[in-house]
Amino acid sequence: MVTSLLKANVAMLKKLLVFTLIMFAFGYALVPFYEKFCEVTGINNLLKPDVLIKENWVDEARWITVEFDANTRGLPWQFRPLQSSARIHPGEAISVMYEITNNSDREINGQAIPSYSPRFLDKHLKKFECFCFTKQVLKPYETRQMPVQFVIEPGLPPEINTVTISYTFFELPGSGSVATK
Template sequence: MVKNSLSANVLMMKKLLVFTLVMFIFGFALVPFYEKFCEVTGINNLLKPDVLVKDNWVDEGRWVVVEFDANTRGLPWSFKPLQTSARIHPGEPVDVMYEITNNSDREISGQAIPSYSPRFLDKHLKKFECFCFTKQVLKPNETRQMPVQFVIEPGLPTDIQTVTISYTFFELPAGTSAIKK
């Protein structure tokens, strides 16, 4: 009877080891599947520059107000857009400047993450230059002005008259490269 329970325990141990190994391999296999899923669906493309189309059509028959927002999380930085809004025609290229200041006595690295309102704006917003594409390193008390160049495509639904583009800076631990694109 002891022999039967011992062999039952050994069998259960083998099954658990196989299960653990399969789950470990499955965890590693999920990474390329996730990256491909994000590539296909357009998720996680917020930190990559778009390509400027030279013969871009501008819808001069309508206006859209773009509001600019800036935030920091856990950083001793001051961060603001130099203009709080812009009235634009869809399809018209826009240049906006943001200003950031490190109010501490140490060098700090950070990265900005964009967010948009309405949520589907990212499908109609093309950014050509943005400080959010790279890690920003600011020396103590350094102030820097950073550009954002973008266009909102004329395909934006006509019932949308106001949109918001917001950036939030997060601190990157020392020795960390930019957030993976």
């Protein structure tokens, strides 16, 4: 009985080892498969500025004025763009810096929510990098500069010459002590 139990255990161990090796090989093979899948579907190129710029053409015959706005809602933060506007060609990539300062004596978590004017601008605006993608944690009295990199596609209707990109920061739950009002 002991030998049959031992044989069964050894057989199970061999099966588990083979299964483990197969799963490891499968996981290892998934990386190139995933990369190829993303390349074919275009998913891999969503946030790569060089690829996006190559796929867009720059309409040098047209100018768009982009106005930048910054607000906070219920936060003791000072938030502003370092430039109020920019003049760009559709299809041209641009980088804009925003500055934020926590004017309180506590650490605060915040999240920026974008809004656009005209409303359909989001269909023609492609961001490569934005502080609005993640929550921001500012220590007491900390000041930080944060970039936004984007392109406005040439497909924006030709009658639109001025657009506004606005961000509003809101406090997230879990920030230090409750703010005093």
